[in-house]
Amino acid sequence: MHKSPGYAILMLVFLLSLAGIPPTAGFLGKYYIFLALIETGHYALAVVATLYVAVAIYYYFRLVRSMFVGEATEKAPVTTSVGLQFALAAAGIMTLVVGIYPEPFLQMAQNSLPK
Secondary structure: OOHHHHHHHHHHHHHHHHHHOOOHHHHHHHHHHHHHHHHHHHHHHHHHHHHHHHHHHHHHHHHHHHHHHOOEEEEEEEEOHHHHHHHHHHHHHHHHHHHOOOHHHHHHHHHHHHO
């Protein structure tokens, strides 16, 4: 965080999405995965997946803690290209947009299915 607060915040957004925490796109993905498992009667697999998510959240937040609370080993700021900064910002924004307003993306997914 001390070297690049913007990158630390983006990493937090991406880790929240991996963990399936609202309002990120990862929450939407995990919701539909668990819904499909339950609807098809795979209850044991849904329970195992839930336990896996709980363990994963622990490890994700260990990374978050080290980013925001840990001391920086190097004091020099991280340097990256403008293209990489744009790509990371676009990915972070879309991760939140899909999580907050998923309807157009769900509609596109429905329309892409063969009829």
